[in-house]
Amino acid sequence: MRALVAALTLSTCLISAAGATAIYPLDRATILASSPFDFKVEFDGVVKADDVTLTINGQPAKDVLGKDVSFVEKEDGVDASAVLLRGVTIATPGTYTVEAKAGDETKTVKWEVYGTPATPKAKNVIFFLGDGLSVANRTAARIMSKGMTEGKANGRLNMDDLDHMAFIGTSSTHSIATDSANTMSAYMTGHKSRVNALGVYADRTADSKDDPKVETIAEALRRTGKKAVGVVSTAEIEDATPAAVVAHTRKRADKADIVGMFYDVKPEVILGGGSAYFLGKDVPGSKRKDDKDYIQMFKDAGYTLATTKQELDTASGSNTGKILGLFHTGNMDVTLDRMFLKKGTVDKFPDQPGLVDMTEVALDQLSKNEDGFFLMVEGASIDKMAHPMDWERAEVDTIEFDKAVGVGMEFAKTHPDTLVVVTGDHTHGVSLIGTIDDDKPGNEMREKVGTYDDAGFPNYVDANGDGYPDSVDVSRRLAMFANNYPDYYETFRPKMDGPFEPAVKDANGNYVANEQYKNVPGAVLRVGNLPKNADTAVHAVDDVVLQATGPGAEEFKGYMEQSDVYKVLADAMALAPTEKQASAK
Amino acid sequence: MTGFLSRRHFLVGAATAAILTQARVRQASASPSPLTFDELYGSFSALGLTFSDKVKALADQPVAMQGFMAPPLKAESNFFVLTEIPMALCPFCSTDADWPDNIVVVYLEKTQTFEQANALIEVRGRLEVGSWTDPETGFLSRLRIVDATFGRA
Numbered sequence: 147m148r149a150l151v152a153a154l155t156l157s158t159c160l161i162s163a164a165g166a167t168a169i170y171p172l173d174r175a176t177i178l179a180s181s182p183f184d185f186k187v188e189f190d191g192v193v194k195a196d197d198v199t200l201t202i203n204g205q206p207a208k209d210v211l212g213k214d215v216s217f218v219e220k221e222d223g224v225d226a227s228a229v230l231l232r233g234v235t236i237a238t239p240g241t242y243t244v245e246a247k248a249g250d251e252t253k254t255v256k257w258e259v260y261g262t263p264a265t266p267k268a269k270n271v272i273f274f275l276g277d278g279l280s281v282a283n284r285t286a287a288r289i290m291s292k293g294m295t296e297g298k299a300n301g302r303l304n305m306d307d308l309d310h311m312a313f314i315g316t317s318s319t320h321s322i323a324t325d326s327a328n329t330m331s332a333y334m335t336g337h338k339s340r341v342n343a344l345g346v347y348a349d350r351t352a353d354s355k356d357d358p359k360v361e362t363i364a365e366a367l368r369r370t371g372k373k374a375v376g377v378v379s380t381a382e383i384e385d386a387t388p389a390a391v392v393a394h395t396r397k398r399a400d401k402a403d404i405v406g407m408f409y410d411v412k413p414e415v416i417l418g419g420g421s422a423y424f425l426g427k428d429v430p431g432s433k434r435k436d437d438k439d440y441i442q443m444f445k446d447a448g449y450t451l452a453t454t455k456q457e458l459d460t461a462s463g464s465n466t467g468k469i470l471g472l473f474h475t476g477n478m479d480v481t482l483d484r485m486f487l488k489k490g491t492v493d494k495f496p497d498q499p500g501l502v503d504m505t506e507v508a509l510d511q512l513s514k515n516e517d518g519f520f521l522m523v524e525g526a527s528i529d530k531m532a533h534p535m536d537w538e539r540a541e542v543d544t545i546e547f548d549k550a551v552g553v554g555m556e557f558a559k560t561h562p563d564t565l566v567v568v569t570g571d572h573t574h575g576v577s578l579i580g581t582i583d584d585d586k587p588g589n590e591m592r593e594k595v596g597t598y599d600d601a602g603f604p605n606y607v608d609a610n611g612d613g614y615p616d617s618v619d620v621s622r623r624l625a626m627f628a629n630n631y632p633d634y635y636e637t638f639r640p641k642m643d644g645p646f647e648p649a650v651k652d653a654n655g656n657y658v659a660n661e662q663y664k665n666v667p668g669a670v671l672r673v674g675n676l677p678k679n680a681d682t683a684v685h686a687v688d689d690v691v692l693q694a695t696g697p698g699a700e701e702f703k704g705y706m707e708q709s710d711v712y713k714v715l716a717d718a719m720a721l722a723p724t725e726k727q728a729s730a731k
Numbered sequence: 732m733t734g735f736l737s738r739r740h741f742l743v744g745a746a747t748a749a750i751l752t753q754a755r756v757r758q759a760s761a762s763p764s765p766l767t768f769d770e771l772y773g774s775f776s777a778l779g780l781t782f783s784d785k786v787k788a789l790a791d792q793p794v795a796m797q798g799f800m801a802p803p804l805k806a807e808s809n810f811f812v813l814t815e816i817p818m819a820l821c822p823f824c825s826t827d828a829d830w831p832d833n834i835v836v837v838y839l840e841k842t843q844t845f846e847q848a849n850a851l852i853e854v855r856g857r858l859e860v861g862s863w864t865d866p867e868t869g870f871l872s873r874l875r876i877v878d879a880t881f882g883r884a
Contacts (some may be wrong), residue, residue: 421777422832427871428862430772431780431832435864435871441778453777472777475832494775650817651801653845660817661849 166190167253169246170347170358172319176336176709179239179261179722181366184358185211185231188350192220193227193248200229201245210236222351232359239724260713261724267697268718269518269563272509272554273333276547277326277387278529278540279570281691282578286537286624287544289578291613294603304552305568308693312702314711315689316572319348322687326529327398329571329708330390334522335360336712344386344404345394354397363715364392364411367520370721374515375413376508380478380501380543381526382420383408387571391522402434409443414467415511415521416444417504419474421453431475444470455499462507469511473498480527480645482542482618489644501525505550509557518563520719523550532574533682535634536646537626538618540576545614558696565699565718567711569692572685575629582638584621591638591668595625628683632674635663649674649681657681763793763855768815768833771874780832782860786874790860794876796835797853797884800845810838810865811845813854813876836872837879853884 168188177183185207187200195217200207208214211234218228227248236242239261245254276283284303288294292301316332318324320340328339337360340348346357367373379388384404392411393404405423408416424440425432445451452458452471461469474495483490484498492498499507505523512519525547531539551568558564580601586594596602605622606615618640625638634648649657656678663669676684692711694702698718702711716722766789773783801812813835837854856879864871 419777421779425779429779430782430873431775432862432873435869474777475775475780491775494772495777647817650799650849652849658849662817 167246167248167251168350169244169253169255170349171255171257171337171360172347173255174258175255176258176260176713177236178336178361178366178712178716179259179724180235180237181361181369181722182233182235183360184346185215185234186347186349186358187215187229187246187253188221189227189246189248189251191226191251193251195219198227198229198246198248200247202242204243207231207244210242222353224350230358237724239722260716261722262713262717262720264720264723266718266720268565270513270561271520271565271567271715271718272557273520273522273715274525274547274551274554274566274568275330275333275387275522276525276528276544276568276570277381278532278572278574278685279525279544279547279690280532280573280576280686280688282574282576282626283528283532283540283544284691286541286578286626287548289604290541290606290615290618290624291545291548291608293606293608303548304555305548305693307555308566308568308695308699310695310699310702311691311693312704312706313689314569314692315705315707317687324572324685324687325386325398326571327386327390330387332708333569333571333711334363334390336709336716338707338709340396342398343396344390344398345392346396348396354395354400355403357394357396359394362390362392362394362411363520363712364413366716366721367719368411371719372515372517373719374415374512374517374519375411376415376512376519376521377408377413377418378415378501378504378508378522379418379524379526380480380504381418381524381530382423382477383416383418383472384420384423385477385526387524387526388418388522402436405440406438409440409447412447412468414515414519415469415471415508416449417452417458417469417471417473417499417508419472419476419478421472422475424472425475433475441470441472454497455503456497458499458503458507462510467511467514469507471499471504471507477526477530480531480539480543481546481614482539483644485614486542487642489642501546501550502553505553509553513557513561518719520715523554525550529571529574531645532576532628533684534646534648535576535628535631535683536641537576537624538640539645541624541626542614542618549613555695563697565694565696565715567692567694567699567702567715569711570690573688573690575683575686575688576626577629578624578626580625581622582625589668591636591670594638596622597625601625630676631672631683632657632676632678632680633659634672634674635659635661635666635669636672637663637666637669639666639668648683651681655679763795764789766794766796766858768796768798771833771835782874786858786860789858792858793855794858795853795855796876797851798835799850800852800881801830801834809842810836810868810870813837813852817849834874836870836875837881838875838877840878840880843881851884852881854879854881856880 170186202210215229215231242257318328349357384401386398389404393407422433426437449468449470450461450466452461479490527543580597632649701714798813856876859875
């Protein structure tokens with residue numbers, strides 16, 4: 147070691163730009179003991195292999211990690227060197243100081259490797275993820291679904307009765323802002339990452355599949371035991387949130403590859419949309435560029451296939467143990483269209499199950515496994531409708547999401563060894579500020595917005611008691627607004643003809659207000675406050691509220707980084723049963 | 732309504748160009764059959780869509796379709812995507828794989844100035860049916876209008 151350092155100081159021909167060296171996993175990374183991860187050092191310039199020293203807690207890295215690193219003199223497309231070691235593990239919990247040196251380039255990071263209790267607290271974990279679920283979504287859903295009298299809610303959402311909670315910081319490794327890929331990846335791997343990345347740290351090379359990997363929760367469960375795994379979403383199943391349970395890619399848009407990653411892990415229950423990426427390229431509706439027929443491949447692997455709600459009901463009664471349910475070529479229709487308005491693509495896909503149906507089938511199937519299960523359920527369209535500021539669709543989907551949470555909580559009542567977590571991945575810049583009352587005088591819609599004492603209470607009716615308003619198009623409705631937007635026509639009304647498309651791209655690549663809404667009575671042009679390349683409202687950096695109940699839920703408290711949530715899940719299921727602490731400093 | 736300039740140009744050219752086959756002249760001269768987005772598919776399922784009988788019958792025939800020009804993938808290009816309604820794509824997923832099913836890819840006879848996405852246009856050209864990957868862009872399409880021209884509808 148001393149000799150190597152001496153050799154380094156003699157070296158004079160190195161290109162460097164001090165301080166730009168990067169080590170992955172990043173500084174302050176928290177790593178589940180014995181979980182495989184890729185170790186990468188990116189030097190700022192071209193260095194010689196002989197000049198590189200890597201130490202962990204003062205010992206050569208290869209002694210600690212059990213393998214020698216491979217040296218890349220010039221990375222693809224980058225005029226700089228790197229060292230890489232894939233699939234290493236550290237079994238002993240403790241603090242690890244990692245130092246990389248080459249010439250006058252030096253970089254030091256610290257990792258915290260954590261173990262878990264030896265005995266699991268929970269047999270099952272149900273992780274409910276409301277995409278984009280913000281506080282305003284919860285408040286509006288409660289008022290819309292349950293009503294309010296004299297300032298007190300007339301009923302409670304299911305999630306209102308979860309007894310532990312935490313504020314979650316969602317920021318990404320390169321920005322305070324964030325998206326559904328890196329946020330869900332933080333929950334599902336315990337590592338924060340960069341916008342658009344899943345199950346990897348974002349390195350500097352262009353290839354989206356070579357970035358340093360970290361273990362996903364599904365892989366951890368496969369490695370450590372026999373729990374069944376379920377993934378349920380109303381989005382394309384290879385969309386960022388459900389993909390994060392299994393996937394490794396720098397680019398969430400690698401959807402055809404993500405289907406292959408699902409196939410590698412083979413979750414026992416896969417329910418959602420996005421069949422287009424399962425079909426060979428010559429099938430109309432396919433979005434693959436190759437001839438792989440993943441529908442057939444999953445069937446050959448023993449899955450029962452369902453493509454409609456009716457087929458899902460049949461599959462639920464079968465005993466194959468594995469269900470692949472794909473109910474739409476793209477994203478499934480939102481609850482408001484699917485159950486009530488029959489807009490969107492419901493005429494083409496008329497028999498789609500809802501999130502409640504899918505959650506029930508998933509729990510029924512997964513609970514047959516005597517070793518327990520991990521189930522991820524995503525209410526995807528809260529976000530997909532918050533982006534275009536279609537608040538009624540976002541809220542009706544929030545109500546359905548809450549009903550699915552209710553199914554999970556009911557299951558936990560009869561299976562008390564179940565941890566139930568309900569959270570969002572990130573928030574939106576949305577708030578509920580009052581009501582819009584058509585009966586207020588005048589033609590100007592803004593004069594019909596009731597605030598403070600003038601807001602009163604909305605007049606939604608739920609005559610059939612199904613928890614959904616019989617109509618969202620009532621005369622005194624909730625006034626929700628985004629605090630950020632592209633140019634668009636504000637109509638102050640629900641979009642009864644189909645989901646809102648506020649802006650469209652012009653020939654210069656700028657988003658301009660969609661003129662389809664120009665002639666809606668009362669519509670006004672609202673000039674955007676976002677850059678002109680923004681197509682819709684954006685994610686907020688605001689904290690997410692996480693709630694939970696059941697064994698292990700007591701670890702959720704105060705402020706937590708999104709990546710810390712993984713440790714709570716790992717503790718609950720005892721994924722790294724070791725009490726020993728590293729003796730290294 | 733703006734005229735179909737390049738088509739007129741094509742017809743003038745066709746009259747003098749001896750190398751054009753008889754068949755091609757006959758096709759280009761024929762009045763195009765109107766085709767709507769609702770008529771593209773005969774059935775929908777998660778296991779795939781099927782082209783409608785009308786689309787199958789019109790394969791390699793001249794057609795006219797109305798719709799909106801989706802945001803072009805690049806500013807200068809001889810092709811664009813025709814959609815039923817004006818659309819915006821999310822910035823994280825605008826690969827060709829994320830286009831909706833009810834689109835038709837249009838390959839222009841020659842480059843034209845792109846229209847605002849808000850404007851309804853009519854496209855005329857020969858309908859091609861079946862998957863084809865553009866060797867230049869890698870864009871994979873299953874329904875195309877080729878040798879096309881367009882103008883405001």
